[in-house]
Amino acid sequence: MSCEHRIAAGGLVIKDGKILLVRYRGGEGTYLVAPGGAIEDGESLSSAAEREVEEETGVKCDARAAVMIENIRATRYQMVKVWYLCQYIGGAASHTAGAEEEGIVEVGWYTDDELLNETVFPEVIRAVGVASLNNLRTGILDPGVRYARF
Numbered sequence: 001m002s003c004e005h006r007i008a009a010g011g012l013v014i015k016d017g018k019i020l021l022v023r024y025r026g027g028e029g030t031y032l033v034a035p036g037g038a039i040e041d042g043e044s045l046s047s048a049a050e051r052e053v054e055e056e057t058g059v060k061c062d063a064r065a066a067v068m069i070e071n072i073r074a075t076r077y078q079m080v081k082v083w084y085l086c087q088y089i090g091g092a093a094s095h096t097a098g099a100e101e102e103g104i105v106e107v108g109w110y111t112d113d114e115l116l117n118e119t120v121f122p123e124v125i126r127a128v129g130v131a132s133l134n135n136l137r138t139g140i141l142d143p144g145v146r147y148a149r150f
Helices: 045-057 097-102 124-128 131-138
Strands: 004-015 018-026 029-033 036-038 060-073 077-090 104-110 145-147
Touching: 004 045, 004 060, 004 131, 018 045, 029 104, 036 045, 045 060, 045 077, 045 097, 045 104, 060 131, 077 131, 097 104, 124 131
Parallel strands: 004 077, 060 145
Antiparallel strands: 004 018, 004 036, 018 029, 018 104, 060 077
C-alpha cells in the first residue's frame, strides 16, 4: 500500500546538561520530542532544523552535524527525518505561536533524571543520555523504520 512521503529535520539542542524538548498530548498521556518538522521547498535540511527549533521554542541554534536519520512510518505517511546536533545561540525556551499551531503544550529544558518516566523521541535521547549526545558527532545512526500512530 502506497502512502505520502515527507522529508523533515530536527534539532538536538543541549545547554548546561539539559536538552530542549517540546511536549505533545497523545493517546492516554503526553510525550516529549526534540523540535523539528518538514523542510520547506528549496530549504536545506540544516536550515530547516534551525527554523523549526526557533518556530517551536523561540530558541536560536546553529545546526552543526547531522547525527541520526530516523525513518518513521506513521498511519498517514512515511517520513525520513534527519536529526542535527545543534549549538545553542540564544533565546529563552517559550511556548510560541508556532508551538500553539503545532499542538505543542509545553516547551522546556530537561535533564536525564527528568526524562526517566517520560516517553521521549527520538529514542536515542534516553538510550545514550543527554551528555553522551555530543559523542554522536562521529557518524550518523540509522536505527531503521519506526512505526507511529500519528
